[in-house]
Amino acid sequence: MKKMALISGLSMLAILSLNLIWLVRSTARITNAGEDRLDAVVVHVREKAIALGPLSPGEHRFILLPLSGESPYEVSVVQAGQQKTVCQAYIEGSLYHVETVLQDDRGSKCTISFPLTSALLVWKAL
Numbered sequence: 001m002k003k004m005a006l007i008s009g010l011s012m013l014a015i016l017s018l019n020l021i022w023l024v025r026s027t028a029r030i031t032n033a034g035e036d037r038l039d040a041v042v043v044h045v046r047e048k049a050i051a052l053g054p055l056s057p058g059e060h061r062f063i064l065l066p067l068s069g070e071s072p073y074e075v076s077v078v079q080a081g082q083q084k085t086v087c088q089a090y091i092e093g094s095l096y097h098v099e100t101v102l103q104d105d106r107g108s109k110c111t112i113s114f115p116l117t118s119a120l121l122v123w124k125a126l
Contacts, residue, residue: 034104
């Protein structure tokens with residue numbers, strides 16, 4: 001019984017300690033909530049571009065953002081041969097999490113949170 005409680009406690013501590021990553025790095029989760037495949041998705045942070053490749057409907061990517069201090073965050077997509085910027089926000093290099101939901105003609109959105117204590121990194125990454 002004590003062994004099981006110790007294993008459970010250590011497991012929870014390990015999961016919760018992953019949130020400490022947000023002390024040094026910001027993260028983003030990009031989800032295709034539309035009905036069509038996106039041919040290419042690129043995340044821009046300052047002058048750095050992170051190519052995520054294609055995203056099928058319902059698919060998502062979780063990324064650690066580059067260390068960049070204060071900088072703009074943009075997401076551009078290529079769909080049916082046309083490139084457009086669908087989301088713009090302002091972030092810092094640590095403590096931020098950006099939820100980017102890409103939708104077809106209904107509009108896309110970026111939501112910024114400070115998740116160190118309010119969300120589990122493991123949950124966002126899955």
